[in-house]
Amino acid sequence: MNKKVFSTLLVPVVCALLLCAALAGTGGFFQEDIRGGVALCAAGTAEESNSLQLEETASLPAMSGEETVLLGGYPIGIDIRPQGVIITSKVGVVTKKGVVTPFSGIELDQGDLLCAINGEQVRSADDIARLLEKSEGEVTVTIEHAGMRENYLVTPAEDSVNGQKKLGLMLQESVSGVGTLTFVDRRGRYGALGHPVKDAHGNTIEPEGGNIYPAAIKGVVPGKRGKAGELKGVYSKESGSIGEIDSDNIFGIFGKYCGNGEKLTEIAVAPRESVQPGKAYIYSTVFGTSPRLYEIEIIKAERQNSPLDKSMVVRVTDRKLLAETGGIVQGMSGSPVIQNGKLVGAITHVLIDDPTKGYAVYAEWMMGR
Numbered sequence: 234m235n236k237k238v239f240s241t242l243l244v245p246v247v248c249a250l251l252l253c254a255a256l257a258g259t260g261g262f263f264q265e266d267i268r269g270g271v272a273l274c275a276a277g278t279a280e281e282s283n284s285l286q287l288e289e290t291a292s293l294p295a296m297s298g299e300e301t302v303l304l305g306g307y308p309i310g311i312d313i314r315p316q317g318v319i320i321t322s323k324v325g326v327v328t329k330k331g332v333v334t335p336f337s338g339i340e341l342d343q344g345d346l347l348c349a350i351n352g353e354q355v356r357s358a359d360d361i362a363r364l365l366e367k368s369e370g371e372v373t374v375t376i377e378h379a380g381m382r383e384n385y386l387v388t389p390a391e392d393s394v395n396g397q398k399k400l401g402l403m404l405q406e407s408v409s410g411v412g413t414l415t416f417v418d419r420r421g422r423y424g425a426l427g428h429p430v431k432d433a434h435g436n437t438i439e440p441e442g443g444n445i446y447p448a449a450i451k452g453v454v455p456g457k458r459g460k461a462g463e464l465k466g467v468y469s470k471e472s473g474s475i476g477e478i479d480s481d482n483i484f485g486i487f488g489k490y491c492g493n494g495e496k497l498t499e500i501a502v503a504p505r506e507s508v509q510p511g512k513a514y515i516y517s518t519v520f521g522t523s524p525r526l527y528e529i530e531i532i533k534a535e536r537q538n539s540p541l542d543k544s545m546v547v548r549v550t551d552r553k554l555l556a557e558t559g560g561i562v563q564g565m566s567g568s569p570v571i572q573n574g575k576l577v578g579a580i581t582h583v584l585i586d587d588p589t590k591g592y593a594v595y596a597e598w599m600m601g602r
Contacts, residue, residue: 299501299502299503299504299575300418300419300501300502300600301419301499301500301501301502302416302417302418302419302499302500302502302576302600303416303417303418303494303497303498303499303500304416304497304498304499304500304516304569304576305413305414305415305416305417305423305425305497305516305524305567305569306413306414306516306517306518306524306568306569307413307414307447307448307518307522307523307524308411308412308413308414308447308448308449308450308464308466308518308522308564309411309412309413309414309425309445309446309447309448309468309475309476310409310410310411310445310446310447310448310466310467310468310469310470311408311409311410311411311412311425311426311430311443311445311446311478311486312407312408312409312443312444312445312446312470313407313408313409313430313438313440313442313443313478313481313486314356314406314407314440314441314442314443315346315407315408315432315438315439315440315441316346316348316377316439316440316441317346317347317348317349317354317355317356317377317441318346318347318355318356318357318358318361318404318405318406319344319345319346319404319405319406319408319432320341320342320343320344320345320346320347320376320402320403320404321343321403321404321405322343322402322403323336323337323341323401323402323403324401324402324403325401326390326391326392326399326401327392327393327394328390328391328392328393329391329393333390333401334390334401335387335388335389335390335399335400335401336385336387336400336401336402339385339387341376341378341402342378344432344435344436345376345377345378346376346377346378347361347374347375347376347400347402347404348375348376348377348382349374349375350364350365350368350372350373350374350375351364351368351372351373352373352375356406356441357406358404358406361400361404362397365389365397365398365399365400366397366398368389368398370388371386371387371388372386372387372388372389373385373386374386374387374400387400405432407443408430408431408432408438410430410466411448411450411464411466411467411468411564412425412426412564412566412567413425413426413517413518413564413565413566413567413568413579413580414445414567415427415485415567415568415569415579415596415599416500416502416569416576416596416599417490417494417497418600418601421489421490422487422488422489422490422602423445423476423487423488423489423490424484424485424486424487424567424579424599424600424602425445425485425486425487425566425567426485426486426566426567426579426581427484427485427542427566427567427578427579427580427581427593427594427599428483428484428485428542428566428581428582428594429481429482429483429485429486430481430486437481437482438481439481440478440479440480440481442477442478442479443477443478443486443488444470444474444476444477444478445474445475445476445477445478445486445488446468446469446470446472446473446474446475447468447472447475447492447522448466448467448468448522449466449467449468449521449522450464450465450466450518450519450520450521450522450564451465451466451467451520452464452465452520453465453519453520453557453558453562454562455557455558455559455562456558456559456560456561456562456583456588457559457588458585458586458587458588459585459586460585461562461563461583461585461588462558462559462560462562462563462583462588463562463563463564464519464558464562464563464564464565465564466564474491475490475491475492475493476488476489476490476491476492477489477491480602482602483540483542484540484542484594484598484599484602485567485579485594485599485602487599487602500571500574500575500576501574501575501576502575502576502596502597502600503572503573503575503576503577503596503597504597505534505537505544505577505595505597505598506536507573507575507577508531508534508544508545508572508577508578508595509531509534509572510530510531510532510533510534511530511531511572512528512529512530512531512572513528513529513530513531513547513570513571513572513577514526514527514528514529514570514571514572515527515529515547515549515565515568515569515570515571515580516568516569516571517565517568517569517580519554519557519558519565520557524568526571527549527551527553527554528549528550528551529547529548529549529550529551529570530547530548530550531545531546531547531570531572531593532545532546532547532548532590533545533546537595537598540598541598542581542592542594542598543581543582543592543594544578544592544593544594544595544598545570545577545578545592545593545594545595546590546591546592546593547561547570547580547590547591547592547593548589548590549561549589549590555589559588559589560583560587560588560589560590560591561580561582561583561588561589561590561591562583562588563583565580565583566579566580566581567579567580567581568580569596570593570596576596577593577595577596578593578594578595578596579593579594579596579599580592580593581593581594
């Protein structure tokens with residue numbers, strides 16, 4: 234079975250997504266046609282009381298005008314494809330005349346996208362190999378940097394071993410990792426993560442497409458002051474996709490949900506004005522595939538009049554979760570935040586200096602995307 238295992242890294246305030254502020258990828262690094270499967274790798278405290286607590290917190294009737302959704306909390310594998318292939322570095326190509334670097338003298342940044350060759354869109358290593366093979370002499374390569382596209386004339390180098398034409402670039406087809414499903418709405422669209430997916434170089438992915446898959450948490454590296462912890466997640470594409478990715482923005486990833494919604498509990502979405510400092514819960518999976526409730530405190534609820542991230546500051550108070558993870562860890566991104574029996578938001582970031590604290594975004598800002 235082709236399983237992908239992930240670990241992570243992050244920054245002072247880090248996204249609680251497995252593989253940090255950047256969801257670094259396992260789409261496979263390759264030098265044009267050479268692919269390597271490199272994996273790079275977010276209240277009750279009594280276990281027996283969890284089912285009762287979820288029933289009590291998630292079954293309150295929605296008030297007039299309040300939307301209801303199906304509650305997430307389940308781990309998901311994420312595989313998102315950008316509108317091109319991601320450039321990770323320039324490399325030399327060994328030819329009969331020595332080592333040649335076709336892009337020598339051309340400034341490229343890690344995370345730039347190779348979008349097209351001779352005007353034809355590129356999505357994979359196979360596309361690049363096919364387009365170079367039928368080319369003669371120089372080719373026009375379209376590169377996207379910081380949202381701007383520019384064309385370059387480049388002469389491919391012929392590999393002395395296999396005779397294939399190459400551009401001398403290390404490339405990555407997709408970005409992958411593990412996070413948490415937040416909800417599925419009445420339209421059959423899901424929301425997850427609560428923050429954007431970025432490549433390993435900090436660039437937000439504009440998706441060409443992508444999918445989410447069922448995942449399982451196999452272990453935990455607890456967080457400690459100065460270093461974010463992480464959940465160790467695994468998923469397999471062979472298990473089948475449970476959703477498509479068609480949007481990646483400041484509030485998370487979104488798309489059509491095609492998984493089994495029968496195990497998901499219906500819950501009302503609270504308006505942001507109703508969120509108050511005080512007791513709340515996160516619904517998250519820190520081992521296996523089944524989420525449970527953990528008690529937290531909402532320290533601060535921002536009065537946001539327009540959609541913004543970092544809506545709430547929260548602190549983990551649940552003794553069991555503190556013992557298991559040290560607080561909020563990478564992989565918990567998207568974990569639902571519940572207050573007074575209603576969905577109020579999703580966990581997004583952990584504070585490096587104090588892993589018991591982190592940020593959450595209002596669920597209202599994630600709706601309708």
